[in-house]
Amino acid sequence: MFWKMVAGALRRQKGKHVMIAFTVGLGVSLATAMLGVMFDIGDKVNQELKAYGANLNVIPRGASLLGDKYQLAGDDGGEAAEEVLAANYIREDELYKIKMIFWAYNIVDFSPYLTARVKVGNEEINLVGAWFNKHLSLPTGDEVDTGMASMKSWWKIEGQPVDEAFPDGVMVGRNLAGKLKLAPGSTFEAAAADSGLVKTLTVRSVFSSGGEEDDEIFAPLALAQELAGKPGLVQRVEVSALTTPENDLARKAAQNPDHLSRQEWDTWYCTAYISSIAYQIEEIMPGVRVKPVMRVAESEGTILHKTQLMIVLLTILTLLCSALAISNLVTANIMERSVEIGLMKALGATNLSVSLLVLTEMLIVAFMGGVCGYLAGLGLARFIGLAVFGTSVEVKTVVIPITVLMILAVTLLGSLPSLRSILHLRPTEVLHGR
Amino acid sequence: MSESARNILEITDVSKIYGPLKALETINLTVPPGQWLAIMGPSGSGKTTLMNIIGCLDTASEGAVRLDGLNLAQLTRAELTGIRREAIGLIFQQFHLISYLTALENVMVAQFYHSMVDEGEALAALERVGLADRAKHLPRQLSGGEQQRVCIARALINHPKIILADEPTGNLDEANESLVMDILHNLHQAGSTIVVVTHAPEVAAHAERVIVLEHGRVVSDK
Ligand SMILES: Nc1ncnc2c1ncn2[C@@H]1O[C@H](COP(=O)(O)OP(=O)(O)O)[C@@H](O)[C@H]1O
Ligand SMILES: [Mg+2]
Numbered sequence: 001m002f003w004k005m006v007a008g009a010l011r012r013q014k015g016k017h018v019m020i021a022f023t024v025g026l027g028v029s030l031a032t033a034m035l036g037v038m039f040d041i042g043d044k045v046n047q048e049l050k051a052y053g054a055n056l057n058v059i060p061r062g063a064s065l066l067g068d069k070y071q072l073a074g075d076d077g078g079e080a081a082e083e084v085l086a087a088n089y090i091r092e093d094e095l096y097k098i099k100m101i102f103w104a105y106n107i108v109d110f111s112p113y114l115t116a117r118v119k120v121g122n123e124e125i126n127l128v129g130a131w132f133n134k135h136l137s138l139p140t141g142d143e144v145d146t147g148m149a150s151m152k153s154w155w156k157i158e159g160q161p162v163d164e165a166f167p168d169g170v171m172v173g174r175n176l177a178g179k180l181k182l183a184p185g186s187t188f189e190a191a192a193a194d195s196g197l198v199k200t201l202t203v204r205s206v207f208s209s210g211g212e213e214d215d216e217i218f219a220p221l222a223l224a225q226e227l228a229g230k231p232g233l234v235q236r237v238e239v240s241a242l243t244t245p246e247n248d249l250a251r252k253a254a255q256n257p258d259h260l261s262r263q264e265w266d267t268w269y270c271t272a273y274i275s276s277i278a279y280q281i282e283e284i285m286p287g288v289r290v291k292p293v294m295r296v297a298e299s300e301g302t303i304l305h306k307t308q309l310m311i312v313l314l315t316i317l318t319l320l321c322s323a324l325a326i327s328n329l330v331t332a333n334i335m336e337r338s339v340e341i342g343l344m345k346a347l348g349a350t351n352l353s354v355s356l357l358v359l360t361e362m363l364i365v366a367f368m369g370g371v372c373g374y375l376a377g378l379g380l381a382r383f384i385g386l387a388v389f390g391t392s393v394e395v396k397t398v399v400i401p402i403t404v405l406m407i408l409a410v411t412l413l414g415s416l417p418s419l420r421s422i423l424h425l426r427p428t429e430v431l432h433g434r
Numbered sequence: 435m436s437e438s439a440r441n442i443l444e445i446t447d448v449s450k451i452y453g454p455l456k457a458l459e460t461i462n463l464t465v466p467p468g469q470w471l472a473i474m475g476p477s478g479s480g481k482t483t484l485m486n487i488i489g490c491l492d493t494a495s496e497g498a499v500r501l502d503g504l505n506l507a508q509l510t511r512a513e514l515t516g517i518r519r520e521a522i523g524l525i526f527q528q529f530h531l532i533s534y535l536t537a538l539e540n541v542m543v544a545q546f547y548h549s550m551v552d553e554g555e556a557l558a559a560l561e562r563v564g565l566a567d568r569a570k571h572l573p574r575q576l577s578g579g580e581q582q583r584v585c586i587a588r589a590l591i592n593h594p595k596i597i598l599a600d601e602p603t604g605n606l607d608e609a610n611e612s613l614v615m616d617i618l619h620n621l622h623q624a625g626s627t628i629v630v631v632t633h634a635p636e637v638a639a640h641a642e643r644v645i646v647l648e649h650g651r652v653v654s655d656k
Contacts, residue, residue: 348519
């Protein structure tokens with residue numbers, strides 16, 4: 001009898017019920033899509049963010065290990081000095097090897113840096129040498145163009161970019177340009193702090209990075225090497241690599257690759273984890289250490305976290321909105337049926353049994369709408385994945401129980417006001433047509 | 435047996451007050467089992483109010499109501515609901531059938547809230563009101579008279595101690611009115627206690643006893 005009454009009511013108020021189902025469906029589809037994207041977004045956002053900026057720093061082994069020891073020995077010439085050089089600098093002519101590791105094609109860009117101290121007027125400043133538009137011919141036959149330009153995509157540059165074809169053309173940080181009254185096209189004299197060598201330089205552009213570089217000069221590497229008296233040497237290399245998001249294996253390997261089993265090691269080595277790329281660069285260039293750039297990695301994590309938090313909040317808001325809409329629809333539905341409900345109560349139905357009847361109806365309707373909404377949500381998630389991240393989002397199965405809970409919560413929440421009115425409905429008020 | 439147990443209904447000094455308005459004023463009324471009582475009176479005289487109080491749909495502001503020996507004033511709303519389910523059969527002027535259930539199912543709803551559904555018994559009840567062949571019809575496929583007879587079948591299905599009918603023929607033509615009255619006669623014959631509100635003298639004439647209300651007071655009792 002109970003089910004006959006449920007079925008009858010469902011059939012009779014088809015229009016209203018379709019509206020309720022639609023509302024639930026809409027809410028659920030949005031929530032499913034957002035949650036689906038959220039659970040999958042970790043990978044996607046990581047991939048996105050990894051494409052920007054450098055994420056590996058290549059430094060000489062000595063800069064981290066030997067530096068202090070030889071600093072004490074001082075410049076007493078001979079073998080020790082040679083060793084200090086080798087320990088504190090990387091040879092420029094070895095850098096092509098970075099493009100020859102197993103994951104060579106994941107290396108998007110890289111650039112070496114060497115800083116020379118120079119005097120301009122009375123100011124002593126950093127002149128940083130780097131690659132800008134460097135052409136490399138690899139032993140493999142591959143031709144590579146690389147440099148720092150695309151790794152610093154957020155820099156604002158006014159004027160012509162620095163180019164190896166103009167050996168005396170430099171770009172000046174905005175703060176410094178202001179101080180020295182330099183503009184694109186102007187020339188100035190710079191004297192090496194150590195040797196006193198004087199060069200006349202041309203300002204090709206003024207840049208602003210928003211960082212400490214705004215007080216520095218950037219120049220072709222060869223110029224910096226000449227002023228610093230370090231021909232053929234660089235101090236560090238920034239590498240921008242596409243990497244696979246870290247997982248447990250990557251974290252285990254990052255501690256010590258030797259602790260991996262043979263099979264784990266193979267998997268790790270053949271996956272583009274930041275740690276395996278770092279390992280491979282160290283392998284091919286024995287004198288260097290490769291460090292992941294933590295600042296970038298951390299901010300990626302924060303952005304991800306914030307994005308996920310935002311999605312959760314949006315999902316909750318969406319669900320609240322549908323609960324609100326449902327509550328209006330359910331209330332209208334109950335108002336329309338107040339005589340029927342009053343009659344049931346007059347016949348001896350308890351508040352509980354009437355509430356149960358109405359709630360069952362609503363849940364059936366909500367689940368029908370919810371299932372449609374879930375399916376629509378899968379499609380929507382896929383669409384968002386394609387439109388925003390350029391890959392398809394796989395909605396994880398955890399979303400299903402969450403969806404069921406959402407439907408329950410939204411329906412109960414939405415039905416609450418009408419259930420209250422059922423409790424307060426008095427048969428005498430509706431049964432005698434006053 | 436005590437005095438109170440002999441009467442199915444005992445109303446003592448009952449008043450119902452709506453703000454400044456006294457819808458009922460110190461009503462006294464006793465109804466022995468098996469009596470057919472008609473309540474008459476002009477519109478607004480308090481007939482429905484009295485029926486609601488007897489039918490446990492409403493409570494008196496003052497005074498005592500004993501139904502089958504139970505003092506209604508002492509009962510909670512849930513307990514009153516229980517009494518409605520067990521002891522009272524209600525018939526309304528506007529029929530009030532559930533529109534998406536068939537005649538048979540409408541009778542079964544009363545069984546459902548009372549105890550267990552029994553299709554055979556429900557069908558027998560429809561037969562008693564001459565509607566066995568309309569069992570599968572929806573309310574909108576039935577005439578007014580037929581709908582009211584379904585209501586009577588629903589009211590008597592759980593063997594109530596008392597049947598309360600508030601203007602049961604108010605919306606019916608003469609032919610249907612006499613059909614309904616015939617059914618009430620049969621019920622009376624079978625021993626049911628019946629209270630009918632009406633302002634039609636020819637309906638009241640069927641009853642054993644007629645009381646008249648005016649401005650919430652009993653002005654005549656014969
Ligand atoms: N819930 C209520 N609130 C206020 N006044 C009411 C209410 N119910 C009935 N009344 C008033 O009580 C009086 C008696 O009403 P009622 O019992 O319905 O009369 P009858 O059924 O005899 O026509 C009327 O004046 C009516 O307006
Ligand atoms: Mg009335």
